[in-house]
Amino acid sequence: MRPLLILASTTLMLAACSKAPPPAATSAPAAAAPAGYQSTFAGSGAHFTERLKKLASDEFEGREPGTLGERTTTAYLKDQFERMGLKPGNNGSWFQSVPTVEVALQNTDLTLDVDVAGGKETFAYKTDVVVGNLSAKPEVAIKDSELVFVGYGVKAPEHNWDDYAGLDVKGKTVIVLVNDPGFGNNDTTLFKGRAMTYYGRWTYKFEEAARQGAAAALIVHETEGAGYGWGVVENSWSGPQFDLPASEDPAPRLDLAGWITKSSAERLFTKAGLDFTALRSSADVRGFKPQSLPAKLSATLRSTIKNGTSENVVALLPGSSRPDEAIVYSAHWDHLGKDTTRSGDQIFNGAVDNATGVAGLIVIAEAFAKQNPPPQRSIVFAAVTLEESGLLGSRYYAAHPPIAMDKTVANINMDALYLTKTARNFAVVGYGQSELDNYLKEAAAAQGRVITPEESPEKGFFFRSDHFNFARKGVPALYAKGGTDLFEGGETAGRAAFDDYGKNRYHQVSDEFKDDLPVAGAVADLEALYKVGSKLANETSWPQWAADSEFKAVRDASKK
Ligand SMILES: [Zn+2]
Structure with missing residues (x-):
């Protein structure tokens, strides 16, 4: 048997993090946009690139749960969070063991x-x-x-x-x-x-x-x-x-x-x-x-039934005045590992999926850690496992949260940010689900960008990455990333980049870090997501689900 391939295909069924669709090809008014927004966030991308390159390197062996790749990845994450002065986020521990049955x-x-x-x-x-x-x-x-x-x-x-x-x-x-x-x-x-x-x-x-x-x-x-x-x-x-x-x-x-x-x-x-x-x-x-x-x-x-465990890595920045309320940033660290039966390249490095999200989690954590004074609400950084096997790490987190779900203000999830130049549009998966759209709209506008609905809402991508486990516990969740309307090259260039990833790299060994892959788009996205969380962390309001959201009832019940 070829366990790797099996895991890889399990993924397709369950997760699909990954191939969130490009946004609808709405044409934004060109007058509103600068010639090409370049973010200065995370050292203008240098800090992001450094982490991305590391996480997607062969040393991490494709970050498969239960392997050396897991131990390398989780140790690296703990080290990163610890070095920037964050606290262990799971009741005094950096780790949260997720039990599994196979x-x-x-x-x-x-x-x-x-x-x-x-x-x-x-x-x-x-x-x-x-x-x-x-x-x-x-x-x-x-x-x-x-x-x-x-x-x-x-x-x-x-x-x-x-x-x-x-x-x-x-x-x-x-x-x-x-x-x-x-x-x-x-x-x-x-x-x-x-x-x-x-x-x-x-x-x-x-x-x-x-x-x-x-x-x-x-x-x-x-x-x-x-x-x-x-x-x-x-x-x-x-x-x-x-x-x-x-x-x-x-x-x-x-x-x-x-x-x-x-x-x-x-x-x-x-x-x-x-x-x-x-x-x-x-x-x-x-x-x-x-x-x-x-x-x-x-x-x-x-x-046959087998039991196992894998680790979420959880870091905490305690809030300065309302520490019992939290914003949770999440990104899955796991990917598909390696397939030793392959000839040639055997490692599924998962650069886009999801070293981008995890590197993003680190640079956002770093930006929060430098805030002075610190944010009023707590920020939790959850690098979760087993997304590719059915969103299990985030499901376990949501069942055993160090800060209760009804005290969790919002979840912001990062999964497979695109390595393209900056997009004029920010594609929101689950557009219209909650008031978090308004927060993102404001952060995007500051960059001369607009938010747009995802292109194929009938495919249910809102239910296919880790934020979903927060949503079903009633926590408003935001999952958004740069779309295909690039400042440089427009829809043609953006669509080509998106299609190239879907066809030639998504869940393949070729999803690798390369020096010539642009990071500007991902960095701009991260800056906006950082601003969304920062605003939430320094206010007292609670964003609401839309009236027609299937998750509203859970939140309303927990607020009573
Ligand atoms: Zn993913």
Whole structure:
């Protein structure tokens, strides 16, 4: 086996930090922008470049959790934070151990057998379905579990929508659509129209099905709704899957979860005497009724279970007057490690993903450490692990925060800053989610820049990096980076740079530091993100979620 590749593909499924989309190609008024903004932050980039180069060097071996690369990286981070006079951030320690459970499916020659309309339909692993065990049991046997089509499988009080209303799915297998009704219907008044809400994410589908007591759930794959092809799903589910142990996250988990290709779903529904296309459309409309299938699913999954740990590195700058309130900057230090079966270059250096974010975390920490007087609120710098394996380090942090989540004012996350010249536009992933957009708008305007929405909000990137774990605990979170409209070269140059990264470097050994890669864009981004946090740290207000945000209710509840 090739563990590295498996980890790499796990990533695609879970994280996608990474390839946040370029912003919408809105043309900013040229008159508002200077000829080309150059930041003087972080020694005009020199301090950033030094850290970036170090973190992306071969010495760090691709920063894979559980390897020498982890020990080198976390020791380096502690040293950096300590040297600038910060305090250990996790109740007196620089480190926060994140327990993990790794589940690897053993019987990968399995099939899913469905008794339907007096016959048997068989679905083959990988070509028709991918499945895994989320409950971390060595063996689970699903026997004659009744199939129910539950539409989008969404229970969203703020949208007055409940696909499970009056339905009992205990022990059953739910078939569910990816994305949400607003996307399916392309109706801007439903949910958020084409922009994906968390209810559209595959992780949500499994969480909700488990809360409803289902034994199993299969998501029907459609490229448009998922945001990626079947190949990505197939790769992602082919290797070990990482999670926090159930003891750390007591939410119910499915015994069997996975995806089914659209053509396989059509075959199943046809055999059951149902019209998949018609049912699929009915799920887009308010008042949708779930549909039982005259079908029962059976399958046995055998998995090996391994426990492990990896470290978050947490530093603290105590607030001068309100130390119990915090702004948390986050960036994941982990990447994909190395693949010793490769010929030639074996190290996935992860320069962009995410040495840029971690180097950024260090230079922002340095700027705060020099503030005199120190900021009024505390600043936490969290270099988190296991983002590439499902945002686990940040999830653990959010479950065990040294400063409580309801006392955490905001999260500012940095993941894969682009190494381009400075962009006129700042692309906000999850644009419109919270008032943090206004803070960034002001900081960007001081640079002659504007903020723009991400280009593909239907792909759900807001739910695909570490800030999401803060959001789901109710903490307003900002995830933004330079877009593709460059001061020098405009949209053409920016798009070319973005496409080059996506095609030639993203999650490849070629994501390396090179002296000729420009850092100006990343440094300008960091300066703006520093200013956002600095303003928050020196005021008494609490930024709010937007009224239509799926995270508002959690914050409102915690504020009571
Ligand atoms: Zn990343």
